[in-house]
Amino acid sequence: MPELRDVNLNRLVVFAAVVEAGSLSAAADRLGLAKTMVSTHIQRLEAEVGATLIVRTTRRSNLTEAGRTLYDASRECVRAASDALSAISATSGPLRGTVRVAAPVDYGTLVVAPALAALRCAHPGLDVELVCGDSYVDLVAERIDVAVRLGNLRDSSYRAARLGQYLRWLVASPAFLAGRRLPKSPSGLAEFPFVALSTLAHPYTRSLSDASGQRVTIRCKRAFLANTANACRAATLAGAGFGLLTDFSIGEDLKAGRLVRLFPQWAGEPAAIQAVYPSTRQPSPKIAAVIDALRTHLAKSGSEADQRRVSARRKASGEAPTAARKR
Incomplete structure (x- = not known):
């Protein structure tokens, strides 16, 4: 032996x-x-x-x-x-080496990439590799240090750090809505063409809830099927149908009028945004730094979004900005 x-x-x-x-x-x-x-x-x-x-x-x-x-x-x-x-290295200086991060294409592009860019600026000795894809990533086999995942975790053997949550909103392009009469409730959307994400278990069955806790499930009409969230957004913008898209990916489209939110009181069930990493007693300094960078970026983005909403409300009501009121 x-x-x-x-x-x-x-x-x-x-x-x-x-x-x-x-x-x-x-x-x-x-x-x-x-x-x-x-x-x-x-x-x-x-x-x-x-x-x-x-x-x-x-x-x-x-x-x-x-x-x-x-x-x-x-x-x-x-x-x-x-x-x-x-x-040991972290106690004697800045982060060094390479950190590999995986994320969905849309969230990786909009959120993870700028967060990691800020981390890289703070630690020039750290090489960052971002791997974006909408398929499931095996952290060990693909040597991923941190994976950002949306929704429920499929593998509980990994450790997870919660970053936040997201919603899916009903939206459509002005061109798609032109000449169509919207139904009185979300269930009526079942008769409208729908842009669906094929990677979901049930792409044409969508569940919604409102602030009062009411729930409705819609069996949507087949129209356009795509395998990435970015493609679904593009198809919705082009008028292929209405979509149920993530709030973080369409904020600018709504602001610019490229998309219109349907039934604003209704949304998909809140889902978690989590950073997962292989199970260890505690995350390595590089993993901890990635998680902190993501949380910092999300907090900053949330503050800016809040400020925009306040500004929009003041503009709509004719209220002067804070600085002007002080003068």
């Missing part, structure tokens, strides 16, 4: 990289080593533990049962050591 003292722990880093990269060549590129050196490390690790860990083919490397057991433990060891090194 192998003992810990018989195993070169440096090889666990190489082993974990091979599993996550999917091949010896890809792991060699990631680690900056020759492929022959990576292969040698794996062979020696297998000799040290007394078991075959990886079955190698010309294209991929597949784990054996023993390999899976060792990888699950190695992954936690490597991550814990990496977090400890980051924590």
